[in-house]
Amino acid sequence: MRNYTTQMDAARKGIITPEMKAVAAKEYRTEEEIRDLVAKGQVAICANKNHKCIDPNGVGSMLRTKINVNLGVSKDCKDYSIEMEKVMAAVEMGAEAIMDLSSHGDTQPFRKKLTSECPAMIGTVPVYDSVIHYKRDLATLTAQDFIDVVRLHAEDGVDFVTLHCGITRKTIEQIKKHKRKMNIVSRGGSLVFAWMCMTGEENPFYEHYDEILEICREYDVTISLGDACRPGCLADASDVCQIEELVRLGELTKRAWAKDVQVMVEGPGHMPLDQIEANMKIQQTICMGAPFYVLGPLVTDIAPGYDHITSAIGGAIAASAGAAFLCYVTPAEHLALPNVDDVKQGIIASRIAAHAADIAKKIPHARDIDDRMAEARQTFDWEKQWECAIDPETAKAIRDSRAPEIEESCSMCGKFCAVRSMNKALAGEYIDIL
Ligand code: SF4
Numbered sequence: 001m002r003n004y005t006t007q008m009d010a011a012r013k014g015i016i017t018p019e020m021k022a023v024a025a026k027e028y029r030t031e032e033e034i035r036d037l038v039a040k041g042q043v044a045i046c047a048n049k050n051h052k053c054i055d056p057n058g059v060g061s062m063l064r065t066k067i068n069v070n071l072g073v074s075k076d077c078k079d080y081s082i083e084m085e086k087v088m089a090a091v092e093m094g095a096e097a098i099m100d101l102s103s104h105g106d107t108q109p110f111r112k113k114l115t116s117e118c119p120a121m122i123g124t125v126p127v128y129d130s131v132i133h134y135k136r137d138l139a140t141l142t143a144q145d146f147i148d149v150v151r152l153h154a155e156d157g158v159d160f161v162t163l164h165c166g167i168t169r170k171t172i173e174q175i176k177k178h179k180r181k182m183n184i185v186s187r188g189g190s191l192v193f194a195w196m197c198m199t200g201e202e203n204p205f206y207e208h209y210d211e212i213l214e215i216c217r218e219y220d221v222t223i224s225l226g227d228a229c230r231p232g233c234l235a236d237a238s239d240v241c242q243i244e245e246l247v248r249l250g251e252l253t254k255r256a257w258a259k260d261v262q263v264m265v266e267g268p269g270h271m272p273l274d275q276i277e278a279n280m281k282i283q284q285t286i287c288m289g290a291p292f293y294v295l296g297p298l299v300t301d302i303a304p305g306y307d308h309i310t311s312a313i314g315g316a317i318a319a320s321a322g323a324a325f326l327c328y329v330t331p332a333e334h335l336a337l338p339n340v341d342d343v344k345q346g347i348i349a350s351r352i353a354a355h356a357a358d359i360a361k362k363i364p365h366a367r368d369i370d371d372r373m374a375e376a377r378q379t380f381d382w383e384k385q386w387e388c389a390i391d392p393e394t395a396k397a398i399r400d401s402r403a404p405e406i407e408e409s410c411s412m413c414g415k416f417c418a419v420r421s422m423n424k425a426l427a428g429e430y431i432d433i434l
Helices: 007-012 018-027 031-040 080-092 108-117 126-134 143-155 169-178 187-199 209-219 240-258 273-286 307-320 340-360 368-378 382-388 392-401 418-426
Strands: 066-071 097-100 121-124 160-163 222-225 263-267 292-295 325-327
Touching: 007 018, 007 031, 018 031, 066 080, 066 340, 080 097, 080 108, 080 340, 097 108, 108 121, 121 126, 126 143, 126 160, 126 187, 143 160, 143 209, 169 187, 169 240, 209 222, 209 240, 222 240, 240 263, 240 273, 263 273, 273 292, 273 307, 292 307, 307 325, 307 340, 325 340, 368 382, 368 418, 382 392
Parallel strands: 066 097, 066 325, 097 121, 121 160, 160 222, 222 263, 263 292, 292 325
Antiparallel strands: none
């Protein structure tokens, strides 16, 4: 029988939970270190009491950077088992979290399937699901309807919920006054904004925040404070709307922590490269070190079809400057629902960004695999190179498709291979080039 509510409550009581032990072992940290970081809110272990098959992970800027993959049942992909295969493939490829953004049919069976079979952290956005769940238009939903969906997701075992609590009726005026190029591009944020405009009422997730905290405390659901005003283009980055919401998210972080509810804070978005580091630092001070969960940032607006790259560039900088959690972006971003190959490309790009940042942050043992790769390259041990590769299948296919002139090198330089020449020169051997 557990004598604590949330991981944060346990940590503050000095208890080391099984989840903290698991995180400590994965991160090469002591159990006490993890407990103390959870107590301070600097690490979130998103693990709902009802998600029994979870393989716990910690999210925090001093830990290995985690990545999230968005999936879910939609009109174009309604088959639960096909979507579940994609989920398990994403976990296999290294995703620590899956956000279920289902937007079609009866969403509960798929959500329950996720929390009973998938070991990754499961996140949802209850405001999306509200319209689907009640099968009623947005304007007819009440504040209580939204809260009841949060409770339903908590009971179903969801580990973190994105709630756009940080916009208020004041935001409506801000958005009108500041004339952003892209207004609001957050899907959940736009729904909350539209609901406030249509009903004339205050944001229910802000107004009834205390009731939501009670639900999250009961099931140990981490609140991922959504950034409704995240910039949707470079021109809107770091503007008044974004920063004003961030200040409110800082206040809401404090209120959640006062009730032992774990928090992550969501962030940009589209952002020029030179603004990313400052944004990470501002978030860390305003939100007192709460883990920062970023979508991108995408460092240019002109690369549709390649936004996994624009976001990986921004994600690497963001994570090296303090972001803890990267939401993957696929080549289909801004264009279409991602297919299986898009999902793979998005995951690989995010993993590269996360890993590059972890090396820069000197996360314990992050670089070990790079050193093994360097040794394998130096000795032409191709099998070992595939073992170290982030995507061995693609690496091997490229080499096999262009056979080398001499087995130990590759067809890039052939007998001009620098590695071969150096190995031979240092061994005092003759180097034949022609
Ligand atoms: S041939 Fe060139 S690219 Fe290929 S292994 Fe040798 S040095 Fe590297």
